[in-house]
Structures are given as C-alpha cells and as structure tokens.
Amino acid sequence: xxVAISVAPSFTSLWDMVFAPPPPPASQLRGPPAESLAIFxxxxxxxxxxxxxxxxxKTTDTWKPHWLPPSGEKRAYEVWVLxxxxxxxxxxxxxxxxxxxxxxDALGYFVxxxxxxxxxxxxxxxxxxxxxxxxxxxxxWIAIFGFIGxxxxxxxxxxxxxxxxxxxxxxxxxxxxAMYAGTHFYFTSYHVLANLPIRRVRSTFAPGTARTCLELxxxxxxxxxxxxxxxxxxxxxxxxxxxxxxxxxxVGSAFYGLYFVVSFPIYFALDEPDAALPSxxxxxxEVALSSLGAGMAVLLLLDAARLAVVxxxxxxxxxxxxxxx
Numbered sequence: 001x002x003v004a005i006s007v008a009p010s011f012t013s014l015w016d017m018v019f020a021p022p023p024p025p026a027s028q029l030r031g032p033p034a035e036s037l038a039i040f041x042x043x044x045x046x047x048x049x050x051x052x053x054x055x056x057x058k059t060t061d062t063w064k065p066h067w068l069p070p071s072g073e074k075r076a077y078e079v080w081v082l083x084x085x086x087x088x089x090x091x092x093x094x095x096x097x098x099x100x101x102x103x104x105d106a107l108g109y110f111v112x113x114x115x116x117x118x119x120x121x122x123x124x125x126x127x128x129x130x131x132x133x134x135x136x137x138x139x140x141w142i143a144i145f146g147f148i149g150x151x152x153x154x155x156x157x158x159x160x161x162x163x164x165x166x167x168x169x170x171x172x173x174x175x176x177x178a179m180y181a182g183t184h185f186y187f188t189s190y191h192v193l194a195n196l197p198i199r200r201v202r203s204t205f206a207p208g209t210a211r212t213c214l215e216l217x218x219x220x221x222x223x224x225x226x227x228x229x230x231x232x233x234x235x236x237x238x239x240x241x242x243x244x245x246x247x248x249x250x251v252g253s254a255f256y257g258l259y260f261v262v263s264f265p266i267y268f269a270l271d272e273p274d275a276a277l278p279s280x281x282x283x284x285x286e287v288a289l290s291s292l293g294a295g296m297a298v299l300l301l302l303d304a305a306r307l308a309v310v311x312x313x314x315x316x317x318x319x320x321x322x323x324x325x
Contacts, residue, residue: 054214081192113179121184251310
C-alpha cells in the first residue's frame with residue numbers, strides 16, 4: 001500500500017508532462033510601435049513648414065488648383081482606377097476580416113489575386129480608342145515596375161527584415177506568383193493616389209525652389225506613409241511575417257518607401273503636361289525603358305541601404321519554379 005501511494009504521484013507528473021497542452025505562444029507585436037508616431041509627427045511638421053513657405057500661384061478661368069487632370073484620357077483613367085480601388089480594397093478587407101484565406105490553396109491565392117488584377121490589365125479594352133492610350137502606357141509601366149519589385153526587391157526583405165511567405169504558393173524565384181498579381185493592383189492604386197497631391201501642389205503654388213522642396217518632402221512623406229500603411233493593413237495576415245515586426249514598421253517602412261521615392265515622381269510625369277520630369281513618348285518601348293530605369297534606380301538604393309544601415313549579406317536562393325505549402 002505504501003508503495004502504491006509513493007508511485008502514484010510519479011505517474012501523475014509524467015502524465016501531465018507528456019499530455020498537458022503546450023503553453024500559449026508569447027504574444028508578438030502586430031501593431032505599430034510608439035516610434036512610428038514620432039516619425040509621422042516629424043513628417044507632418046516638416047510638410048507644414050514647407051507649405052507655410054509657399055507663394056500661391058495666380059488662378060485664371062482656365063487654370064485653377066486641381067487634384068485630377070483637367071480633362072482627357074489621363075483623367076478618365078485615374079477616375080476609373082480610383083473607383084476600382086474601392087472594389088479590390090473591399091474584397092481584401094472581407095478576405096482578411098473573415099479569414100477566408102484559411103480556405104485557400106496555391107490555386108486559390110492565384111485565382112483571387114489574378115482575378116483582382118485582371119480588370120486593370122484588361123481595362124484599356126474598356127475605354128474608347130481615343131482614351132485607351134494612357135491606360136495602356138500606365139499599365140505597362142506598373143506591370144514592369146511591379147515585376148522587378150517582386151522578382152528582385154523581395155529578396156532584400158527576406159535578407160534584411162527576415163520576412164517570409166508561408167502560405168501555399170506557386171513560386172517564381174521564391175516569390176509567390178499570386179504576389180506578382182497582387183502587387184499590380186496595389187501599385188496601380190498607390191501611384192494614381194500619389195498623383196493627386198503632387199498635382200494639387202503643382203497647380204496651387206508658384207514654381208520655384210520652395211515648391212520644389214515641398215514636392216520633394218511630399219514624395220518622401222507619401223512614400224513612407226504608403227509603405228507603413230501596407231505593413232499595418234496586412235499585419236493580421238499570418239502567412240507573411242517578419243522576424244522583428246517593430247523593425248518592419250520603422251526601418252522596414254523606410255526601406256520599402258525607397259521604391260516610391262523613385263517611382264512616384266517618374267510615374268507622375270507619364271503623359272502629364274508641365275511635369276518636373278520629362279514624360280516618355282507615346283511609344284510603348286519608351287514607357288518600358290522609363291519603368292526599367294526606375295527599377296534599376298530603386299535596386300541601387302536598396303542595396304546601398306542594405307550595406308550602409310544593416311550590413312547583412314544578400315542571399316538569393318530561389319528557383320525558377322516551385323510549389324510550396
């Protein structure tokens with residue numbers, strides 16, 4: 001009897017050790033750190049100071065401050081994209097909020113992202129012939145820039161921020177092909193939205209050094225804010241994660257923002273009268289060269305930032321094609 005009493009606690013302890021449920025994982029920061037507020041406060045203060053230094057341009061019956069192009073095919077295209085942005089953002093909000101992605105396999109991710117990108121890629125066919133020119137050039141520019149971003153720049157996030165995609169995927173160079181499609185509608189909306197405040201500044205204030213400084217500050221602020229907001233809005237998607245999420249919000253947003261520091265002003269110049277940068281011509285090859293040049297400029301900035309700020313080696317281990325998950 002005494003033996004049974006002394007042995008029983010040992011079996012109980014062993015049972016608890018083997019079959020007890022594991023402790024819950026340590027909570028991980030998914031929201032932005034406090035440093036983000038200081039960064040945005042500094043950006044806002046700098047923009048307000050630059051606005052205060054401006055001289056208002058003279059308005060006439062034919063020239064007034066404006067957000068959209070006054071008329072023509074570029075206006076038609078931007079209005080179309082702004083309306084469609086509500087559609088894809090709403091679709092993504094439902095997918096994330098309802099965790100519908102838990103039902104997706106590699107084909108599901110591809111169908112959803114490819115399906116949302118398709119109307120943008122095909123929408124030049126929806127315009128009358130006289131209005132399709134800018135839509136085709138704009139879509140070509142974004143398609144090339146977005147492809148470069150996925151194929152090359154994603155590996156900087158893998159190395160510098162230890163980012164990773166863990167969902168089931170068909171992969172090209174270790175990047176889910178669905179992300180190539182997703183980037184297309186994200187970047188289309190980002191660049192059209194960025195055009196609006198740039199155009200408003202250029203049509204409101206008199207040209208000169210003060211306005212140039214304001215445009216530069218605006219592009220820097222929009223670039224950081226765009227990168228930050230994307231990181232924030234996908235923070236509840238568990239299959240794209242970072243080793244250090246706090247670093248992803250601060251350093252990562254600045255790193256990602258380098259894309260847009262280059263692309264926002266170059267894209268704005270596309271078919272824009274009186275833009276600060278020259279617009280590529282009507283030929284599609286000129287548009288392609290403009291986007292390829294922007295892509296190379298971003299690659300140089302990313303690599304300089306990798307070496308100067310983080311100093312980690314760049315390792316690209318992808319294959320041409322693989323299926324994961």
